[in-house]
Amino acid sequence: MTAPAPSTSTETAGGEPAPAVELIDIDKSFGAVHANRDVSIRIAKGTIHGIVGENGAGKSTLMSILYGFYEADRGAIRVNGRPVRIRSSKDAIAAGIGMVHQHFMLVDTFSVIENVMLGAESGMLIQGGIKKARAEMQRLERDYGLSVDPDAVIGDLPVGEQQRVEILKALYRNCEILILDEPTGVLTPQETDQLFQILKALKERGVTVILITHKLREIMAITDTVTVMRHGAVVAERKTAETDREELAVLMVGRKVRMAPDRARARPGEVALGVAHLGLTDAFGVKRLDDINFSIRAGEILGVAGVSGNGQSELLEVLSGIRPPTTGVMHMLGRDVTADKPCSPKRMRRLGVAHVPEDRHRLGLVTGFPAWESAILGYQRDRAYGFGPIINTAAAARDCGKMMEAFDVRPQEPNLGSAKFSGGNQQKLILAREMARMPKILLVGQPTRGVDIGAIEFIHRQIVAMRDEGTAVLLVSVELDEILALSDRIIVMFQGRIVGETTGDRADERQLGLWMANAHADGPEAPPPGLPPLLAPELSSRSGKPGGRPGALPPGMKIRPRK
């Protein structure tokens, strides 16, 4: 996509200009964990350099060393050819290094300008600093096209703009080397495009960008060079133009991976879960869910796409019984659940509703428990674990061992603390627990968030296998690839409403992305330019009402029209 011209030309110029960043034999251990093994990377000035690897490959540790959170056990760092010693983020900033973290470090109640100058107020009184910051921000906007209203309050800004503020913060501190840690995890495809525009502008002005990600698509789209890490070591360096996604994927995991699981066509049966006019209003009177209508049949997967925070979490909470709905009705396996007739998570489980929660650390398991105790969470009253008030710990541990074996949870030690398992293994344990009792409805939230590629493949296969067994699956994910790979039908949520619906085989990324950003909420009849022909007739056949339900429903589905 992007021509690798700048980097090659400077390197072949012969004058050997010093690389912006040079990491030489960086080695770092945490106890017995060898996080970085003799990592050496050269990053040429004014390029976008990607670092890819699975979770736990050591990318973040490496960047934390560069940004001064950790000090390397061994090795050297050179910035612009000069050896530097970076012992704190202060040293890093002094060396011209800036970092945009995965979770933003912003004060929500402060304005943009206050956040930008935070920690660099220049002087006792704030007024002079603000004036200076304002002038500087105008210059940055001029130079890089980074436009953000300096007086807007951070909490009111969309995530994409918050991220821009983070970049502004770094540039305000005169950074020439910008590290971005998984910057696109929270962005819509459109916001991601905007971010990439900004990064390209930065590159043109000579800023060196280091992009940490595990999304290969982004690497291919924007970087000039890419370093692949595995098990703490660099396994390959490539010019982006000379490689492709498949090669990088193989390098990352050390073997071939299939990008999407093989799956047969769904053979849907009876409607297992039907939802009509479902609404949820929170304590502040904000509508978290607004007139949600859908149904899932046994043996099919309904994907719920959307940028996080648009009601998907609340939908899972309501469907699993954690929160009762405020309006509407859920028909679950022949039982009606409403605000007046709520159904506790305990009863839901008894009905045959299993729930793999989005937040596995706080909901899915108890990090302070050994694995076997987490493996009975929600089923602690199950007769399988003994009669009466006492838990048969041997039976529970045996069960946990069986789950671990079936789902390849490593290490296979039921007595090991839940927190000591990696994210992927924790997730596999939770899936094993929820799938063990052959639920009729399976609610799955972000099944592969923070999970490495090998485990993703396994988890996807398990979800499809459950579907083939006749379970109705509701899959909530912010990863479009995942939604597209698994879903038989897809709905898209935006601000608590369903704004789009399509079938799995007809869905395309671009259309879903537009729905996720609600980009055409006011004029659904006018399909955005460049829409693939496959979807165009569908769009034009829609009701015509603004915000009307797009996409054709599969035959036999009855959903009441929106008001």
Place this chain on the structure above:
Amino acid sequence: MNATPAPMPRWLEIFGLPLVNLLMAMIVSGLIVLAIGENPFAAIGAMAAGAFGDLYGIGYTLYYATNFIFTGLAVAIAFHAGLFNIGGEGQAYIGGLGAGLMALLFDHSLTMWPMLALGLVASAVFGAAWAFVPAYLQAKRGSHIVITTIMFNFLAAALMVYLLVNVFRVPGSMEVVSRDFEASAGVPYVHALLTAIGIEMPQTPLNLAFLWALICCGLVWVYLWRSRGGYELRTAGLAPKAAQYAGISPNRVTIEAMLISGALAGFLGFNEIMGNHRQIVLDFVAGAGFTGIAVALMGRNHPFGIILASVLFGALFQGGSEVAFEIPTITRDMIVVMQGLVILFSGALAYVNRPLLEKLWKLYQARKNAKAAAVVAPVSPAAAPDAPVALAEETATLAATPAAPEPEALETTPMPKPAPVEEVLEVVEAEIVTMGPGAEPPPAAPRRKRGPKKSKRKPGEV
């Protein structure tokens, strides 16, 4: 693996840290004793002799410990549910009222064992009832349990004064106490039982309630770690959201935990009223409800730890009064200061010494690694003299991974004996000695914390 969050093995955290804290408290106490011109070692000696020197001392120590076990368990069980029950004082007071009330009502009509059983149940029910109100308010109304339980301590105190003055006081008497119970409402004394089987023991208030306290420890352990209710309680305490997810009602857990907590605190009243005083008196709790917080903290909210901590605090109480008796310049108030210091160091400052201990542990680990390196690659140090440390570390990780005594393995077993570690240390040092000067242990290592024998050997070779 000793990764960043928990570089110390658990046994060190559980046993080492409280011991270090205790030591700090003793050092500061010693300095205070020194400041008033007394010999701190004599004071400590007198204290130990007073607490454990004879059966009389032991009897009193265990009698105090009984109270602390009950209140410590009460605090611990609430803590596991994520609640901070500061109302042990009041719950114990009201528990005593329950036991006393039963005794006053039925001591003429019932024989001993039914009477005692009734008193035991009544103390639990009354204590639980006193804890129920704050629990209910927390669950249904969101009133913070710390505030309400504290207030209920004052309510209990006022109520007891009223009842004793206006209801229980023997007419015509100036003393604010109830009438003495009949013999049937007295828990058998341990000294009486021992004398009956031929062991001479002086008279102390130690009674069979101590046995019940130990049984309660076992029951609490089973409840917390082996029962469904305890599982749900701990889930709600550790991860409230996970509890909700699992269909556990947080309100039910709050009320259940506080009922059990209150009942346990109420047993203190049983020990005091039917075991010791054998009449209803004022202020018999005497701060044990608050000491229970320090006991639970020091005992890590584990029944076994609570027994140990309770005996320690019992010894402080009993030994303290002996010291005040034997060394007149060390007054009763000084003893209170010392007890306060123990609570300060093991309670409020419980984790202050953690970094220190962690550092020592790391030094020890570094030595162990050096030893492993010496075993695996005895020739390499000479080959690469400029990077011995890094080399040693690398080979150490290689060598250590398959080796057995990984700290992780230690962590999974509940309480491994610290003894083998010392043996290992001995071996480590032997290895260091055998290594040549080129194979120095990592630079941080040669600070020592061990006995004099090894220290003497060291200066020669470093």
